[in-house]
Amino acid sequence: MTDTHSPLPESVWERCFAPLTGYPRLAVAVSGGPDSMALLHLLRCWTESRGDSAEITVLTVDHGLRPESASEAAVVADIAGEMGFTHRTFRWEPDTTEASGIQARARRARYDLMARYCHEAGIPALLTAHHLDDQAETLLMRLARGSGLDGLAAIPSRGDWAGIAIHRPLLDVPKARLIATVAAAGLPYAKDPSNTDSRFERARLRKEQAALQALGLTPEALALAAKRLSRARAALDEAAAEFMASAVRLSCAGSAEVDGVRLRDAPDEIALRTLQRLVAMTGGRQEPVRLAKFETLLDDLRADHAAARTLGGCRIVAGSGKLQIARELRRDGIAELILQPGERALWDNRFVVSLADTAESPVTVRALGEAGARDLADRTPWLNDIPRFARFSLPSCWRNQALVSISCEGLEPDAVRADDTFNARFVHLWDEVGS
Known part of the structure; x- marks a missing residue:
């Protein structure tokens, strides 16, 4: 793409969104900044141009790190509604006692929240607005840390998070074109002051952009290097997958x-x-x-x-x-989950658990634990085929402090099942693993 400052024409965004054809439902992460607002606008253009019947859900995570974040989420909700899309806002409460790594923790929390919702709603894929400048900055940051090939290949165009496909359709698009696109569409967008806050690594890199470009380290050149490295990563990933399939x-x-x-x-x-x-x-x-x-x-x-x-x-x-x-089942255990009849949820980022709508009442999903595994060893033969320490972190279903069921889809039915309303499915099987 030679033109880096004009809105994206239809020929470009059609190509960007082509890999999404066939998804019945999609979620799109929109913070309210120019990148994600451009993604939202272009997604609407794409679906309208195709007469697409895909259900679109807009997801916003309010990290609570700035006073304006709640009102920014509300603006996104209003615009999504005007476009005819469903919108959901999630609130993350940061641990203010941990001063370092706040952006990395916020990122993990954001993906965890959105993946959990996608599983609950039966949405197989999530779109994010990562772009060419993000790719270039990520390459430089990882180079500074001494990253290996995977780190230097930077951001993949497709990955996964807890069994949800992550697509980044704008990864080859310069940020300036996204700003021009959202401006041409007349959409408002928020400006995050952390983008220019020198406490953060990305902001420090942006302040040195002119010096980097003088050395030939333009975003386009860096992103091209990352793309070429990603080809090597893809070949090694395929070789590793072949090894894993047999070993x-x-x-x-x-x-x-x-x-x-x-x-x-x-x-x-x-x-x-x-x-x-x-x-x-x-x-x-x-x-x-x-x-x-x-x-x-x-x-x-x-x-x-x-x-x-x-x-x-x-x-x-x-x-x-x-x-x-x-x-590993640590001393502090694994967080429990209350599951209502008819609900489906993501437990421990490993299992999709569900309770049939015919269930008599809610259940608690928790790790089976050492005592539970020991009590069930004789009555549940398939437990003996699982490494002893692996049994402790299995999902189990409890009601009124009594064990109702253990369930792992794909294994033999267990002997302690009091009913068949609870089900658990491991989400990281071979065909669900992304880059």
């Missing part, structure tokens, strides 16, 4: 078992990607884990250091020629 046994109960000999013999990059994917799948998306920790883990495994360890919310146990990985 990994992924259970519907949310745990994984790896052939230890093959993992040790695999090329470093394939082995590391396998470990990263399995921890992400089974760990409930805890804090991001640095590549260096996976490198240390792989070195230890190859040196036959078989001690159990924890990483990324997972317990990892090596021995008897295999590596077992499952969600």
Whole structure:
């Protein structure tokens, strides 16, 4: 795209949105800033041009970090309503005792909230307004941190979060074109002061933009480098997926078992990607884990250091020629969830749980725990096929402090099921894993 300051013509946004054809329902993340407002406008243009019947839901997360955030969310709600779209606002209460990493925590909370809603509403895909300038800035920030190939490949055009497909249709579009697009449409947009606040890394990079461009490090050049690196990442991801298909046994109960000999013999990059994917799948998306920790883990495994360890919310146990990985049940446990009859929800970012509308009353979904697993061992044979420590974090259904059911779709029915109204499905199976 040579023109970087004019509104996007139809030929461009048609190409951007083409991969979304076929989705019956879509969610779009809109904060109220110029990028997301442009995405919302273009999405409406696209659906109208196609006579598309896809249901569009606009999602806004109010992080409560600025006094204006609530009114900005209200403006988005009004505009979405005028466009004929459903709108939902979610409120996140930040932990003010943690001063560092606020933007990273806000980002994880934002995706968690939106993915949870998408599962509840049966929406398979979420759109975000990441653009070319975001891609360039991400490459520079990760270069400064010494990131590997995946980090330098920056933002993928398609990924996933807790089993929800994430699409970024505007990733090749310069920010200036999005501002021109939203201005031409006559739509208001909010300005976030954190974008120019030097306490934040992205803001510091933006202030050095002129110096970077003088060196030839334009957003277009940096984004092109990231795109080329992403091709290498895609090839390695495919090789890792092929390795995992034959060397990994992924259970519907949310745990994984790896052939230890093959993992040790695999090329470093394939082995590391396998470990990263399995921890992400089974760990409930805890804090991001640095590549260096996976490198240390792989070195230890190859040196036959078989001690159990924890990483990324997972317990990892090596021995008897295999590596077992499952969600760790810590002392503070896993958050419980109240499920009403007829409801569906995302529990622990790992399982979609549902309660039939014929259920007699609400239930509490919680981790089975060590005591529960021990009590059920004799009556539920399939529990014995799951690593002992992996049983503790299984979803279980309770009513009035009594265990009603345990359920993992794809495994044999259990012996403690009092009724068949509760169901749990692990969301990170092979065909649901994105970049």
